[in-house]
Amino acid sequence: MNKTGIVKSTFRFALIVAVVLAMTMAQNVAAQDVAVGSATATVLAALTVTAGTLVFGSVYQGVPKAITNDNADAGVFSITGAAGAGVSMYMQLPDYVSITGDSDRMVISFSATDCNIDTAGVSSGDPTAFLAANGYADDNPHNLPTTNFDAASSIEIFLGGTVLPTIDQTAGAYTGDIILTVAYDGT
Amino acid sequence: MKRSESLIPGNQAGFGRRFFCLLVVFILISTKLSAGVLVAPTVVFMSDKNRTGRINVQNPTDKPIEVTISFGFGLPESDSLGNVKVVIEDSNVVDPRSALDWVRAFPRKVLVPPNGEQVVRLVARPPQNLPEGEYWARIIVRSQQGQTTIPTAGESDGITTTLNMIIKTAIMLKFRNGQMNAELEVTNIQTSRDDKKLRVIVDMANHGNASYLGRISCRVLDADKKQVALAGTDLAVYRNLKRKLEMPYVPGEHLMPFEVEIKITSEGRTDIAREFMVFGNEINRVVYLD
Numbered sequence: 001m002n003k004t005g006i007v008k009s010t011f012r013f014a015l016i017v018a019v020v021l022a023m024t025m026a027q028n029v030a031a032q033d034v035a036v037g038s039a040t041a042t043v044l045a046a047l048t049v050t051a052g053t054l055v056f057g058s059v060y061q062g063v064p065k066a067i068t069n070d071n072a073d074a075g076v077f078s079i080t081g082a083a084g085a086g087v088s089m090y091m092q093l094p095d096y097v098s099i100t101g102d103s104d105r106m107v108i109s110f111s112a113t114d115c116n117i118d119t120a121g122v123s124s125g126d127p128t129a130f131l132a133a134n135g136y137a138d139d140n141p142h143n144l145p146t147t148n149f150d151a152a153s154s155i156e157i158f159l160g161g162t163v164l165p166t167i168d169q170t171a172g173a174y175t176g177d178i179i180l181t182v183a184y185d186g187t
Numbered sequence: 188m189k190r191s192e193s194l195i196p197g198n199q200a201g202f203g204r205r206f207f208c209l210l211v212v213f214i215l216i217s218t219k220l221s222a223g224v225l226v227a228p229t230v231v232f233m234s235d236k237n238r239t240g241r242i243n244v245q246n247p248t249d250k251p252i253e254v255t256i257s258f259g260f261g262l263p264e265s266d267s268l269g270n271v272k273v274v275i276e277d278s279n280v281v282d283p284r285s286a287l288d289w290v291r292a293f294p295r296k297v298l299v300p301p302n303g304e305q306v307v308r309l310v311a312r313p314p315q316n317l318p319e320g321e322y323w324a325r326i327i328v329r330s331q332q333g334q335t336t337i338p339t340a341g342e343s344d345g346i347t348t349t350l351n352m353i354i355k356t357a358i359m360l361k362f363r364n365g366q367m368n369a370e371l372e373v374t375n376i377q378t379s380r381d382d383k384k385l386r387v388i389v390d391m392a393n394h395g396n397a398s399y400l401g402r403i404s405c406r407v408l409d410a411d412k413k414q415v416a417l418a419g420t421d422l423a424v425y426r427n428l429k430r431k432l433e434m435p436y437v438p439g440e441h442l443m444p445f446e447v448e449i450k451i452t453s454e455g456r457t458d459i460a461r462e463f464m465v466f467g468n469e470i471n472r473v474v475y476l477d
Contacts, residue, residue: 046227046228046229048223050224060345146270146271174347175350178350180353184421
């Protein structure tokens, strides 16, 4: 092979390498494009429920203590869901609270007017900010109404109650459960 | 299981999501939280071709929550006044369309850390020769504060009380076996009014083998064809359902009689991906209210 032939074949080899490199780089660029283009996000409809406890503070033997539904210490359930969706709610309330070890029990009662329900979602979790025009005032917690999420997508339930310690109620710490069940009625 | 996707157009969906997130954050900040849970999606679809599913459980609070997954059965049921309730049963369910006995969740009990997330996987093991149709169960996500503080009495004769706030979120699970169809019939419409509200009660019967999912809307026009009121809600009819729509109005402000337009359609659901929708018939009715 003469000198010109060697130069030609070297040039041809370099050209092939350059073309292959260029194609590889182009593929990488394309792959990067695809990777960026394929970034996806999936939106799932969600139902959120949060709760703040009903606080009675210190209670004295023989002295009933009531927390009203518009008191800052009232229990709070906040439900957030899809605007326009119907929601069914059911509350299970205790008849008594028990001392650790269940050696004594204290009666707790919830009347048919112990509940405020803000269907406009404007109370922002504050029982004292509830206005009757924004939902159901003094409603029955034993039979909550079926309602719809309006444009604010938020419902808040404010719960009051009364504990009734006896004159010989054992001193100590009492606990009980309040259970709220929430279900969409349109799914 | 495939995840559902938003059907809301771009900017609107973005705004809606941002508004929803801000709303949740605002409520969480301003509420004295002791427990909380976010569950998504709000309905899970499984089938003879895809017997697995999943739900996401998030803890939106700054304390750990204990989450327990179980199953129940409960369909939307209505009373004579059109009020709809979902009553959950967890035992002695005899409904032939119940999937309660053959769906399982993993894990069934988990501690979700503050602001953490847990995926719960679902598996269906339907019996052999299951007749064609849709089968139902409710996924019950029970959550309460994970580290329960044992209260202490403040004084020697003192009595203190702590109430554990427990939340149960009931999510619908639908298992579809074979070809699905939903065929809705409106069997009766009642209208009434008092000095504050207009009421429309619609009786419906589903003749299909799958639940009819859609929306019911109602528009009231006066004698001059001016709009008096508008209402609508998501709809799920499994067998029979009587649904009430209430609309506020001001008596004397509009010319009677009122024309009530009722529309029921499978379109318009933004919470369920189209691939999971069983599109049924559309119904349009007009009735008059004196």
